[in-house]
Amino acid sequence: DSGVTQTPKHLITATGQRVTLRCSPRSGDLSVYWYQQSLDQGLQFLIHYYNGEERAKGNILERFSAQQFPDLHSELNLSSLELGDSALYFCASNLNRDEETQYFGPGTRLLVL
């Protein structure tokens, strides 16, 4: 158990819909990272938040957005969903110190029908 929690575990929705994925980092961690893992693209970095502020963006679509709240939990919002958005979405957390590893949550499996 990494100490990172993600909800929901599974999500089934239809094309065109909007969903919100939630991540609670390990106690004390200030950084949250979001990754997407699809069958054809592997694990890809989406976005990084540190203490409420966006720090870096990766291959995140404009239809996707994220935020980190004062209590440090983070939400990833996916809108206008397409079939290709079906994937595993992981969040990870750490203190963002040099050399520090990332601790991954169990993921949310999204299926868009």
Next chain:
Amino acid sequence: DAKTTQPPSMDCAEGRAANLPCNHSTISGNEYVYWYRQIHSQGPQYIIHGLKNNETNEMASLIITEDRKSSTLILPHATLRDTAVYYCIVSAQNNDYKLSFGAGTTVTVRA
């Protein structure tokens, strides 16, 4: 983009050592080598990392060549629970700490 090359798959006998190679010929001086693994769609799990020196922890050993262009992850006594995809990642302290995963090596431990 991933800057490492790993074999796509390898088998290992239970109880034997598993040696997983990784090439990172374009590694920069400030980049660390990290190893993570992912067991059947679970969240990736950190194994070990290093900069120049060989490293060992309770899970594995990491051997980095002197020129730092390649490394080997050693699982000393593989068990069936070590069956997973193993990712070798190079990451610098100044790239905002994001991890760039490649395809990894699928390791199957056989009884």
